[in-house]
Amino acid sequence: MITAALYITIGMVTLAVALNTYRLFRGPDAADRVLALDTLYINAIALIILFGIALGTHLYMEAGLLIAVMGFVGTVAMSKYLKRGSVIE
Amino acid sequence: MSVVTEYALSALLLIGGFFTLVGAIGLVRLPDFYTRLHAPTKATTLGVGAIMLASVGYFSSTGAGPGASEILITVFLLLTAPVSANIIAKAAMHLDEKPVAGTKGNPWEQ
Amino acid sequence: MSTRLGFPQPFLSVILFCVWQLLGDGVSGASIIVGLVLAWLLPQLTRGFWPERPATRKLWLMPVYVLRVLVDIVMASISVARLVLNPRQPEPAFINYPVTLENPLAITILASTVSLTPGTVSADISDDYQVLLIHALDTQDPDQVIADIRRRYEAPLLEMFK
Structure with missing residues (x-):
C-alpha cells in the first residue's frame, strides 16, 4: 500500500520536474528561467526525501538540507544579478 | 505499522505529489510571469511540506525515530519561499516583464 | 564592557x-x-x-498567528490548484496596499504572509515603507483583497508590534 503510494508520488514529482525543465528551456525570459530553477530545486528536495523513504534511510536528509540552503542562495544571487548586473556590490 | 498509519501516510504522500505536480502545471500553463509566480510559491511549498510530514511519520512508525532534518527543511522552505518570490518579482519588474492583457493595475518602475 | x-x-x-x-x-x-x-x-x-531590536508587546499572540497562516497556506494551495486545473484564464491584478504598520520586522512578516496566503504575492515595497505592491492571481475586486489582508493579517500584527 505505502510502497504503491510512494512510487506513484515519485512518478508525479518526476513529471513535475519534467514540466519545470520545459519552462526552463522555453523561457521566454530570464526571470522565468530563474523561477523554473527555483521550483526545480524544491522538487529535487522532494525527490531526495522520497528516495530516502524508499530505501528506509535517513542519510539523504542532509543532502536535502544542503540543497535547500544552496538553492535559496542561488536564487537570490541570480535575481540580484538580473536586477543589478552584479551579485556583490 | 498499523493500517490506519499506512493509509494516512499514503494519503499524505499522494497529496504532496499532487500539489507538487499542480505547481509545475501552473508554471507551464499560466499566461504571464506574474501569474506563474503564484504556482511554485504556494502549491510546491505545501507539496514538499506534505511529503516531509509523511517522511517524519514513516520514520517514527518504523522505529528509526523521526529525523529533525525534515522539520528543519520544511521550516526553511516556508521561510525562504516568500523571500525568493519577492526578489524574483523585483528582478522581473526591472527587466520590464509585461503582465498579461486584462491585468488591473500596473507594476512599478524599478 | x-x-x-x-x-x-x-x-x-x-x-x-x-x-x-x-x-x-x-x-x-x-x-x-x-x-x-x-x-x-x-x-x-x-x-x-542587525537593526535595532524591535519593540514588541503581546508576543504570545504569535503562535495563534502562525497557526492561522499555516491553515491559510493549505487553503491557498487548494484555491491555486483549482485555478490552475480550471481551463478559464485567471483575472490578475496589481494592487497598491497602503501599510499602516511602522516596524520594519512587522512589515517583513506581513509581506511574507501575503506571499504565502490565498492568491496574492507581495512584489515590492515603496522606499518609505508606506505602500506594498501586491499581485493578486485572480480577483474581481481589489478593494476586497485589501480589506481582507487588513482584517486577517495586519490587525493582529498591529497588536503584536508597537
Missing part, C-alpha cells in the same frame, strides 16, 4: 542553539557546548548588520 560580551540578540541565540541541536543526531554534551559557543559567537560577529 558587559554589554559587548553578552547576548545582543537573545531570540537569535536561542534559535541558533535549538537549530544546532536539531542538526546533530541527538543532544549530547559536545553538541550543547558547540551550540552555546555558536549562540554567543554568531550574534557577536553579525551585530553590525
Whole structure:
C-alpha cells in the first residue's frame, strides 16, 4: 500500500520536474528561467526525501538540507544579478 | 505499522505529489510571469511540506525515530519561499516583464 | 564592557542553539557546548548588520498567528490548484496596499504572509515603507483583497508590534 503510494508520488514529482525543465528551456525570459530553477530545486528536495523513504534511510536528509540552503542562495544571487548586473556590490 | 498509519501516510504522500505536480502545471500553463509566480510559491511549498510530514511519520512508525532534518527543511522552505518570490518579482519588474492583457493595475518602475 | 560580551540578540541565540541541536543526531554534551559557543559567537560577529531590536508587546499572540497562516497556506494551495486545473484564464491584478504598520520586522512578516496566503504575492515595497505592491492571481475586486489582508493579517500584527 505505502510502497504503491510512494512510487506513484515519485512518478508525479518526476513529471513535475519534467514540466519545470520545459519552462526552463522555453523561457521566454530570464526571470522565468530563474523561477523554473527555483521550483526545480524544491522538487529535487522532494525527490531526495522520497528516495530516502524508499530505501528506509535517513542519510539523504542532509543532502536535502544542503540543497535547500544552496538553492535559496542561488536564487537570490541570480535575481540580484538580473536586477543589478552584479551579485556583490 | 498499523493500517490506519499506512493509509494516512499514503494519503499524505499522494497529496504532496499532487500539489507538487499542480505547481509545475501552473508554471507551464499560466499566461504571464506574474501569474506563474503564484504556482511554485504556494502549491510546491505545501507539496514538499506534505511529503516531509509523511517522511517524519514513516520514520517514527518504523522505529528509526523521526529525523529533525525534515522539520528543519520544511521550516526553511516556508521561510525562504516568500523571500525568493519577492526578489524574483523585483528582478522581473526591472527587466520590464509585461503582465498579461486584462491585468488591473500596473507594476512599478524599478 | 558587559554589554559587548553578552547576548545582543537573545531570540537569535536561542534559535541558533535549538537549530544546532536539531542538526546533530541527538543532544549530547559536545553538541550543547558547540551550540552555546555558536549562540554567543554568531550574534557577536553579525551585530553590525542587525537593526535595532524591535519593540514588541503581546508576543504570545504569535503562535495563534502562525497557526492561522499555516491553515491559510493549505487553503491557498487548494484555491491555486483549482485555478490552475480550471481551463478559464485567471483575472490578475496589481494592487497598491497602503501599510499602516511602522516596524520594519512587522512589515517583513506581513509581506511574507501575503506571499504565502490565498492568491496574492507581495512584489515590492515603496522606499518609505508606506505602500506594498501586491499581485493578486485572480480577483474581481481589489478593494476586497485589501480589506481582507487588513482584517486577517495586519490587525493582529498591529497588536503584536508597537
